Amino acid sequence: KEILKKYHDPFTLQWEGVVGNIHVPSQAEWEQLLTNCSAFLFYGMERFMSHILLNRLVAMNIPKCHLMILLDLVRSKQSYQRITNSGIHK
Numbered sequence: 545k546e547i548l549k550k551y552h553d554p555f556t557l558q559w560e561g562v563v564g565n566i567h568v569p570s571q572a573e574w575e576q577l578l579t580n581c582s583a584f585l586f587y588g589m590e591r592f593m594s595h596i597l598l599n600r601l602v603a604m605n606i607p608k609c610h611l612m613i614l615l616d617l618v619r620s621k622q623s624y625q626r627i628t629n630s631g632i633h634k
C-alpha cells in the first residue's frame with residue numbers, strides 16, 4: 545500500500561486501457577493497446593486468449609512492451625462461492 549501511495553500520481557496519469565466490463569475491446573483495439581504500451585496488465589475472469597486471436601498475437605511486433613502480466617481466470621470471493629454452490633466443479 546505504501547508503494548501505491550508513493551507512486552500513484554506520477555505513473556497512473558500515463559496509464560491507458562480498458563477498465564470494467566462495460567466495453568469489450570475489439571481485436572484492433574487490443575492490437576493498438578499492445579503495440580503502444582511499455583507494459584501490459586490483463587486481469588480478468590476469462591481467458592486472455594478469448595479476446596485476441598493467437599495467430600495475430602504471434603505476428604505482432606511489440607518492441608515497446610517490456611513487461612506483460614496475464615492474470616486470467618481470476619476469481620473473486622463471490623464468484624468462487626457461486627461456483628462452489630452450483631456444483632459445476634464436481
